[in-house]
Amino acid sequence: MNVSRLIPATAVAGAALLGLTACSASDAADHRNGGRLNVVASFYPMQFLAEQIGGKHVSVTTLTKPGVEPHDLELSPRQIGGLTDADYILYLKGIQPAVDDAIKLSGAKHTVDASTLTQLEDHGTETGADEHGHEHHGDEAGADPHIWLDPVKYAEVAEGVGKSLEKTDPDHAADYRKNTEALVTKLDGLNLAFRDGLKNTTTKTFITTHSAFGYLAERYGLTQEGIAGVDPEAEPSPARIKEIHTIAEKSGATTVFFETLASDRTAKTLAQDTGLKTAVLDPLEGITDQSKGADYIEVMQSNLAALQKALGAK
Incomplete structure (x- = not known):
């Protein structure tokens, strides 16, 4: 929302x-x-x-x-x-x-x-846009x-x-x-x-290997579905993979996002199993030669373009 x-x-x-x-x-x-x-x-x-x-x-x-x-x-x-x-x-x-x-x-x-x-706020470890997310101060567990x-x-x-x-x-x-x-x-x-670029989209759900986008999802009315929680290289459980399959079918999600500083193996494997595409959604924890932009503003603009493409922005 x-x-x-x-x-x-x-x-x-x-x-x-x-x-x-x-x-x-x-x-x-x-x-x-x-x-x-x-x-x-x-x-x-x-x-x-x-x-x-x-x-x-x-x-x-x-x-x-x-x-x-x-x-x-x-x-x-x-x-x-x-x-x-x-x-x-x-x-x-x-x-x-x-x-x-x-x-x-x-x-x-x-x-x-x-x-x-x-x-x-506490966005949990696997889903993002919690409409009734609980608020926490910075030193509270789960934030x-x-x-x-x-x-x-x-x-x-x-x-x-x-x-x-x-x-x-x-x-x-x-x-x-x-x-x-x-x-x-x-x-x-x-x-x-x-806000304007994600206002009208075919789907509101995106799948990512790194559950870092809970605040972004909530801000712009999207739903983040993390494959394996906050650790970008953690192995997802078989039950979570099955759940992601179902979510992708029901939500119309088209893309599995991975990041530049972690392995893309999990994203590619899941995408292959589900017939989805893969793309980069950068959590901006560091800038390298592989980053799609020279600084925070430019990489965030690239993230917006990637989300618009994956979500079918109109």
Whole structure:
């Protein structure tokens, strides 16, 4: 279903920021990298936010290198040590257990958990658009962390990140505010493109090897059917494969989607058994040479085109 923001983004961000440890301008200056804030991002969606909002005032490094599956990330001692020296750490709790543990043990003071900047929901492990989905805060078990795949929620997070950077580095607050507004405008445009582009389709159901698209499905009135849950390389049970066969027949689904950072074997096997097509629907956990776009906006536009084709957009 097409839902509006659950609560105003500014209210969410403001409430979340009450829990942040403030860093004064003098503190930040003591730890600058060439006059810029030393920012550590956990993986690509957080890196993109930090770079877009921080602009010339930040030096961003990411813990997850391009091509590495974020869920399986193991940190090196050097990366763990670097967390202590960071001026600002942006991560998303619940995606990378190794990162969550390392940040907790590092004692780093200036950390922002993106999951606290919007409202999380429980989409389950195998189906997406739950009309009566239960809402959770970021630290609750069962909450779906894939918030960046919904442009509206991602915009809420962007607003919260912008406010936290303003607080961390008040000398450049005006620039952070301007950059945040520019990014939110792009995300609002992306939201409108998805809303209008998926309004009239032959089917509303899509099948994917990675159940990462629950928020996207709910936002635009679609139903996600995950083959094997949140692990993109998990083997589906025989019962689930049989169930997917039935769902595909009843819903008119045409395509089994897989992702660039995981094996396409399961998708191709299922597609062969059911006579369906295969295509890429990118969960945007990293950008590589195989990505259909150079950044978040471009890859999301490619995702929209793939969904329109698979769902029979009119």
